[in-house]
Amino acid sequence: MIEAHLPALQIVLPLVAAPLCVVLRDARAAWALTLLISWAALAIAIALLVKVLATGPITYELGNWLAPWGIEFRIDGVNAFILVIVSAIGAIVLPYAYASVKAEIDEERIYLFYCMYLLTLTGLLGIVITGDAFNIFVFLEISSLSTYVLVSLGRDRRAMTAAYQYLIMGTIGATFILIGIGLLYMMTGTLNLADLAKRVPPIAESRTVLAAFGFITVGTSLKLALFPLHQWLPNAYAYAPSTVSAFLAGTATKVSLYILIRFIFTVFGASFAFDVLPLDIVLPVLAVLAMFVASTVAIFQQDIKRMLAYSSIAQIGYMILGISFASVTGVAAGLLHIFNHALMKGGLFLALGCVMLRLGSVQIEDMRGLGQRMPVTMAAFVVGALSLIGIPLTAGFISKWYLVLAALEKGQWYFAVLIVLSSLLAVIYMWRVIEAVYFQPVPNTDAARNAREAPLSMLVPLWILIGANVYFGVETSGSLGVARRAAAMLLGAGS
Amino acid sequence: MDFAERIFGLYNYWIVILLMMVGFYVVMASRNLIKKIVGLSIFQTSVFLLYISIGKVRGGSAPILDKSIETYSNPLPHVLILTAIVVGVATVALGLAFVVRIKEAYGTIEEDEIHKQDEPGD
Numbered sequence: 006m007i008e009a010h011l012p013a014l015q016i017v018l019p020l021v022a023a024p025l026c027v028v029l030r031d032a033r034a035a036w037a038l039t040l041l042i043s044w045a046a047l048a049i050a051i052a053l054l055v056k057v058l059a060t061g062p063i064t065y066e067l068g069n070w071l072a073p074w075g076i077e078f079r080i081d082g083v084n085a086f087i088l089v090i091v092s093a094i095g096a097i098v099l100p101y102a103y104a105s106v107k108a109e110i111d112e113e114r115i116y117l118f119y120c121m122y123l124l125t126l127t128g129l130l131g132i133v134i135t136g137d138a139f140n141i142f143v144f145l146e147i148s149s150l151s152t153y154v155l156v157s158l159g160r161d162r163r164a165m166t167a168a169y170q171y172l173i174m175g176t177i178g179a180t181f182i183l184i185g186i187g188l189l190y191m192m193t194g195t196l197n198l199a200d201l202a203k204r205v206p207p208i209a210e211s212r213t214v215l216a217a218f219g220f221i222t223v224g225t226s227l228k229l230a231l232f233p234l235h236q237w238l239p240n241a242y243a244y245a246p247s248t249v250s251a252f253l254a255g256t257a258t259k260v261s262l263y264i265l266i267r268f269i270f271t272v273f274g275a276s277f278a279f280d281v282l283p284l285d286i287v288l289p290v291l292a293v294l295a296m297f298v299a300s301t302v303a304i305f306q307q308d309i310k311r312m313l314a315y316s317s318i319a320q321i322g323y324m325i326l327g328i329s330f331a332s333v334t335g336v337a338a339g340l341l342h343i344f345n346h347a348l349m350k351g352g353l354f355l356a357l358g359c360v361m362l363r364l365g366s367v368q369i370e371d372m373r374g375l376g377q378r379m380p381v382t383m384a385a386f387v388v389g390a391l392s393l394i395g396i397p398l399t400a401g402f403i404s405k406w407y408l409v410l411a412a413l414e415k416g417q418w419y420f421a422v423l424i425v426l427s428s429l430l431a432v433i434y435m436w437r438v439i440e441a442v443y444f445q446p447v448p449n450t451d452a453a454r455n456a457r458e459a460p461l462s463m464l465v466p467l468w469i470l471i472g473a474n475v476y477f478g479v480e481t482s483g484s485l486g487v488a489r490r491a492a493a494m495l496l497g498a499g500s
Numbered sequence: 501m502d503f504a505e506r507i508f509g510l511y512n513y514w515i516v517i518l519l520m521m522v523g524f525y526v527v528m529a530s531r532n533l534i535k536k537i538v539g540l541s542i543f544q545t546s547v548f549l550l551y552i553s554i555g556k557v558r559g560g561s562a563p564i565l566d567k568s569i570e571t572y573s574n575p576l577p578h579v580l581i582l583t584a585i586v587v588g589v590a591t592v593a594l595g596l597a598f599v600v601r602i603k604e605a606y607g608t609i610e611e612d613e614i615h616k617q618d619e620p621g622d
Contacts, residue, residue, distance in 0.1 A: 139580050146587045150594055162605040163618055169598040176540055176591050183547055191554045
């Protein structure tokens, strides 16, 4: 009985729990409720993935209104995978949040933090699960508006300007998507994604559909911080509370990327996007620029959170590159990198959250000699850094390996060279941190001398994510199998 | 479709495009945080008009279930845009709330002066 309603519960549970947090008004109670809900969301997402892999796509008609008139939730191999990623990051970050949020946010505002956290989770999961184009916009705005608030809760006053900047850019992006959806509705009279997929190809050459595609592509590119539309991201990640940076880095841009994948492959079809329109040139060029420019900028950052934010922009380049190959290996590598990047960047931001808690700063000069004071945290940081660079036996290696394979498969060997070269830039910026942490003397400040290991409630989630980097770097059949099946399905549906 | 028909027959779409460009320009060009929000609001409003224009059927009346009404406008885009208007209101409210807090923290809402204050710390 309840099993049939799992798709609805995935969204309804966090949505209903969010106002409950406001009613509770107590930091500890709100945290406990959020913890419960986020673990339930993870359990539901895993159950859905297992079911989808066993029996094929699930559809769920909300309120029993039949699609395409009613809103339909449609879960296939692609979004079941993304659902698990988003809810897993959400669930792992929360036990960590308790101590970190307590240190970084005023006591009387903590329950509001958890309310916003649940709303963000609702929005992100909603975007992924829904099969209705307008519904995507609504959930996108739910998640975006609550994300702006989460970013603004940072202690630094620059968090406020970062959140404002993010709001302006995010709203422009979302409005572009809205225009695109409106133009598609104008031409087809439907908002259901599966229905759109049938009705768009016959009229794909019309100017209105071309404009719709342009608006949706640019809008989602803004939201996913594709170079050069990334300006909102570094400040938002750098000044947000540590928990928020870790949560967003693993989920928000990935979900926007999912929207792009969904529209390119399911609605418009890969042949339209890559053969009729020049996306097969535009996307790889922007991706390569992102990989090099953002990585180079990262080398010169003093604030390590900001450095990781720039590194995120570069990593998004890898995902876009994978998708732009439009082959099963390429798209699978892109999807796999969404998953692996969520693990490594989530882990790295969690490690920085521990540093923030004990040191009150993540500037590189303050972190000197921290390897002796916080060995467990910094060891996790090193493993995360290795994964980011793409050293064998870590998750980062697997996705880059398949990316290189996809490039060679297409005969575009120069992309393989560029992937390896840009990874060397990652070695440089990560090495700067490791060098400062392990090979430089402790600065003569009170904060640095008194720094000690972070509490267990933060170390355990940190090591779960970092451990997952190693686990999925060695035992690849699970994640790779799911990503491959998802990619095969996307390309099968698109052509 | 002759020239006059293109200009005057589709006048609502021309207004939409004009408002969209005006709003977009104001968001991008102004350095005042409030003016940016004003521009954003105009930009969003143009999309509301676009949706409402999509739904209109020439000679159609309001979608009321009555025997005398045979053609009626498509109500769905209008309902959709109600949702988007709510989202727009929330966005503007949140944006203005940020501006209030920024003013408290910096004492100014001019982007250049805010950057100047933050630069030494960067």
